[in-house]
Amino acid sequence: MFKPDAVMHYVRDVSLSAAFYAGIMGRPASQLAPGFALFVVPDGPALGLWDREDVQPTALGAPGACELTMVVASAADVERMHAAWLALGVEIAQAPVTLAFGHTFVGLDPDGHRLRVHSRAEGLPPREA
Numbered sequence: 001m002f003k004p005d006a007v008m009h010y011v012r013d014v015s016l017s018a019a020f021y022a023g024i025m026g027r028p029a030s031q032l033a034p035g036f037a038l039f040v041v042p043d044g045p046a047l048g049l050w051d052r053e054d055v056q057p058t059a060l061g062a063p064g065a066c067e068l069t070m071v072v073a074s075a076a077d078v079e080r081m082h083a084a085w086l087a088l089g090v091e092i093a094q095a096p097v098t099l100a101f102g103h104t105f106v107g108l109d110p111d112g113h114r115l116r117v118h119s120r121a122e123g124l125p126p127r128e129a
Contacts, residue, residue, distance in 0.1 A: 006038070006045050007068060010052035010059045011111045017049045020110050023088050067106065067114030075103035075119050082117070090115075 011017040018029045018037040031038040035051035047068070052059055072078055075098070082096050082105045093114065094106035104118035 004045050006048050008048040008050050009063075009109070009111065009113050010055050010061075011049050011109075012052060013110070014049050014051050016110050020090075021047065021049065024085060024090065024107075024115070063109075063112035064114055067116050069116040069118065071102075072117060072119055078103045078105060078117055078119050081105075 009017070014035055014037050018032065021037075021039055022028050025039060025041075027039070029037040029049075030040040030046075035054045037049040039047040039049075041047060072081060078096055082092070085107050086092065090107040092105060093108050094104070096103060096105040098104075098121075100121065101124065102119045102121040104116055107115045107117070109115060
């Protein structure tokens with residue numbers, strides 16, 4: 001079975017992006033090297049930041065073509081995280097709103113990668129492992 005262990009974002013400036021993610025994740029990068037940073041996430045896939053000029057083979061996708069998502073326990077947690085991200089200066093692409101899957105908002109990283117935070121709507125089945 002294929003089990004992803006990391007998600008890669010191709011970025012313009014690894015140092016800038018590493019500082020951004022350290023702020024919203026509340027932890028520094030686990031690994032830093034020229035053109036690359038890695039954030040290890042307990043019980044989840046790691047987040048890699050790779051200088052988009054050095055990616056081989058060349059990456060064709062543009063920021064915003066997909067999004068990283070994070071589920072939190074409640075709509076109140078969504079609102080708290082939104083306020084915290086605003087305080088950090090994160091650009092918000094979608095203000096908190098309730099959609100079919102739950103309460104959510106979307107922030108953007110320095111390259112325009114979408115970061116969705118959401119709570120699960122009542123009645124949705126749990127995510128399978």
